Amino acid sequence: MKEIRELFVDIGKVDVDESCEHLLANGVIDSLDIIALVGAIEKKYGKKLDIKYIQAENFINFATLKAMIDEYLKG
Numbered sequence: 001m002k003e004i005r006e007l008f009v010d011i012g013k014v015d016v017d018e019s020c021e022h023l024l025a026n027g028v029i030d031s032l033d034i035i036a037l038v039g040a041i042e043k044k045y046g047k048k049l050d051i052k053y054i055q056a057e058n059f060i061n062f063a064t065l066k067a068m069i070d071e072y073l074k075g
Contacts, residue, residue, distance in 0.1 A: 003069075004062045007044065011036040018062045025060075034059055041069060050075070 001018045008016040016028055023029045029037075037059070038049050049072060058068035 001062045001066060003044075004065050007037055007040045007065075010040045010044075021061050023059055023061060024056055029059065037065075041072070045069075045073060 005017060008014070011033060013029065013033065016023070020026075020028050034054070038054060042049050053068050053072055058064050
């Protein structure tokens with residue numbers, strides 16, 4: 001999950017780590033953070049993130065983000 005942690009650091013969310021659950025519901029991140037994360041993901045992996053991946057359920061915690069990125073990289 002180091003790669004997910006690095007994405008949060010890239011957007012200035014250095015206090016977010018793998019122990020954080022329900023990132024959106026608990027107010028750890030908001031819609032602007034999701035936009036920043038999308039940009040960081042696109043920059044890191046060098047391709048556009050399809051809109052189908054930008055859903056709240058993909059931003060619940062580190063595991064859901066990792067699963068989304070893994071699927072995104074397959075496509």
